[in-house]
Amino acid sequence: MSNHPPITDLADRLARAQRATAAQEVDALLVSPGPDLRYLTGYDAIPLERLTCLVLRAEGDPTIVVPFLEKPAALASPIGDLGIDILTWQETDDPFMLVGSLLPERGRAALDNHMWAEKVLRLRAAMPGVDQMLAGTVLRELRMRKTPDEVEALRRAGAAIDRVHAQVPQWLRAGRTEREVGKDIADAILAEGHVSVDFVIVGSGPNGASPHHELSDRVIQAGEPVVVDIGGTMPDGYCSDETRTYSVGEPPAEFASYYEVLLEAQIAACEHVRPGVTCESVDAAARSVIEAAGYGEYFVHRTGHGIGLETHEEPYIVTGNTELLEPGMAFSIEPGIYLPGQHGARIEDIVVCGESAGERVNHSPRELVVV
Structure with missing residues (x-):
């Protein structure tokens, strides 16, 4: 038995989350390791001090930013089969600026409710023109109704x-x-x-x-x-x-x-x-x-x-x-x-x-x- 939903189900979740993001006039969902990331992608990523972050924009294809050493784990998850673009970063790179480069300079981003505070604050510093809100306001309607x-x-x-x-x-x-x-x-x-x-x-x-x-x-x-x-x-x-x-x-x-x-x-x-x-x-x-x-x-x-x-x-x-x-x-x-x-x-x-x-x-x- 697979430990994650079928790829078709995950693709549907991503599509519905993207529509919900657009409906709430949010530019992107930013989702770090935890239940929201597993719900959307099937990727049960290990929460680390290094940033892993799914960027699900209201328009366009999703991207996941991962440390270079975590790329094999991401590919081994449904991420690979879903065709999600993987952007890697090396130890001396700034992954928060990398995430920021995927968003408009001004707008709104919804961060998953369980994101570590240090990552929230560093994303805020990397995207000073982007207002932050909780992704729970977008994702609750999806996760609350079980298939x-x-x-x-x-x-x-x-x-x-x-x-x-x-x-x-x-x-x-x-x-x-x-x-x-x-x-x-x-x-x-x-x-x-x-x-x-x-x-x-x-x-x-x-x-x-x-x-x-x-x-x-x-x-x-x-x-x-x-x-x-x-x-x-x-x-x-x-x-x-x-x-x-x-x-x-x-x-x-x-x-x-x-x-x-x-x-x-x-x-x-x-x-x-x-x-x-x-x-x-x-x-x-x-x-x-x-x-x-x-x-x-x-x-x-x-x-x-x-x-x-x-x-x-x-x-x-x-x-x-x-x-x-x-x-x-x-x-x-x-x-x-x-x-x-x-x-x-x-x-x-x-x-x-x-x-x-x-x-x-x-x-x-x-x-x-x-x-």
Whole structure:
């Protein structure tokens, strides 16, 4: 299986990005190594202090500026098959002036949102007459709406992380540390097809009340809930992200009670997904259930985030986001309840908005698993 989309798909992405650039009256997109470059060209370039920069002009053919020593890597990527012109620079050259020579002296350039600040500033100095803006305003509309192939990539990622969660009960037991369990999980993430482990959260007991808890040497105790939030990146660049909550033995009565509330909230939000509803209404579908049960103050984060070539990208499922869902939008639905100093719980699935409803790409049981 190829680790990048077909050349025809990449060429279409470049063409659509070029049209979007022109529509926003921007002279060129400047894209450095990262998810935007991989999205547009399939080139998973290594971010270095040396400048690599795709120059996608509103008119004319695209060009990529790369260090001379990186030209073989660029040619080995889809860059070569796409016919993108490659301009190289030597160690004593100024690549920022080279990029500037490809743009008009005065105009506007959109820089990818993750470009390093030192490169942004050097490009500004090299092009004093060119106003800078974020490329996200141009690219968000493309990346936020997944194609069928991208949805299939998310399904593969979801199935891979499901297989990891299916193994978690065998590693969770009293007397083991969070770090020991986390090591087993990380090994499994790679064994199940990911090329990188992006995060492993194992929050036992009171640590479960910290949504982004880091692994620690805390020993898991009998009767404790454990929040396990894990994800990685697949060979094609698409990400997984799934949270399930477990209990090592029978949990405290209050926990069992609010877990049922959380499950109802998560299911309600998943079932609310369909074209035409707002992002904030999905958040409200989960939040209203939790608030009605008296736990509103303990749901301390948004309900979800977009996912694709990044674990966190648009659209964000949060109060205030009135953007309407459209087919192809993919995001997490992950309400949580966290009681400081006691315990917490979160249930997370990745959901894709389809033509008439949402599709979960994670299929592990959402009910509390007692091990």
